[in-house]
Amino acid sequence: MSIQDLLDRAAIEDTLHRYAQAQDQNAWDLYDTVFTDDAAIDLVGVSAQPLKAPALGQFLKDFNATRLSGQHLIANTLIDLDSPTARSVSEVLHVTLQRTDEPTQLRVSEGSSLYVDTWHRSEAGWRITHRVVTQKHLDERVVEYDAGFITTIEAGAATDWFSTTWFRKTS
Template identity: 40%
Template sequence: MDARTLADRLEITDLLTRYATAVDSKDWALYRTVFTADAQIDYTTAGGPTGDLETVVSLLSQQLELFTRTQHFISNIAVELDGDAAKVRAMFFNPMIVTPGKQFTCGGWYNHDLVRTPDGWRSARLYEESAWFDGIEAAFAP
């Protein structure tokens, strides 16, 4: 593996870490730095929003107010580099706390289409592929 490939893979891993940090801290300015201005984002498999970056930020920021805490673990990062483009598929595990004692977990994959920009790698498309949920009904029970 050459130095450029290693550097790209490290930067892509950092991008995924920035994504998780932004969502868990509800830092929407930081979240925007993960994506291109014209990115398309799709969280529909988890019951979330889909659309362009600003639409998703507006809706996701409201939806995540339901949770006092979230924590994203991202692993098993598969990167297919093709010049200034990359496809990334990474697993996520996400515990979410609604209120103390009421929580659920979910898992699945993030599928990103990345492009190299003057500011580094950015996601032009994110499709969240949810695989499972555990405890969601109890977390929202009265």
Template identity: 40%
Template sequence: MALTIEDLLTREEIRDTLNDYSQGLDQRNWELFDRVWTPDATFEAPDEGIDTLPASELKARLISRNDPDRLSGQHLLNNTHFQIDGDHARTITEVTWVTLQTTDKPNILFEVRAGGLYVDDLVRTAEGWRISHRTLVTKSKTTQGVLYPPERIESIREHSLNTDWFL
């Protein structure tokens, strides 16, 4: 089946929503993060010990549990498969992420490297495509302490949370 221009536009609109989640989370741009969800959206990550919870509670967990020691995050999305039926869609996206957290040891950062899938149910709203439910499936995860030069740590600290880049 050949894709139409409308099909391609819909895919790009959905991809924008998926990217907004990652950018919002990584840059701690909570306005961007909030706008990807429907009002009643839910999130679950069974492999991470997270049962289904409201997306608003996910945000609260991220802020309270991750932010005190968090230095940076980076999510890379690849290989999105689309199933679109009118105003509803399901996407399955490969995701790789790296998170750096400070430690009590000078120049040692706690590094988490992981990969998995985002399985998203989306709906088209008047504001655009929004995630109504996300399941994170973790396929791989390693954690380790890594020695970083002080100037690299300072550069990450200075640039990774720069929300001035967002319009």
């Protein structure tokens, strides 16, 4: 494996993480660095037609309007490089807390998926040209939380961690 292969793999994994952070932190400028302009996303079993990346982004933004918090963990990624293209398969675990009409009740969604991605490297870096998403399992339920705990979650979810001194290096 060459140094360039290692750099390409690191760049692909970084792009996968930018996707998760975009959705989990409402950092939509990161989302814009993940897909090519004409990328197609197939949601197996959910949508008959592939979505274009901007349509998926808008769906996620709309979904996040009532989401209190969420976390996507992307792991066990296998990457097959054939530069300037690549393919990858990643395991995804996700937990989402969605608001309900009751102020102390939240809908919890826990699941796992696979992302099967086709990649292209350009001057802008590695970008996904096609993604297939398959759901492996999904567990949804409503839970009751103390109002103080919900306030704590809200505070953490509303913080722009990328611009805080917690994230930035200070001299």
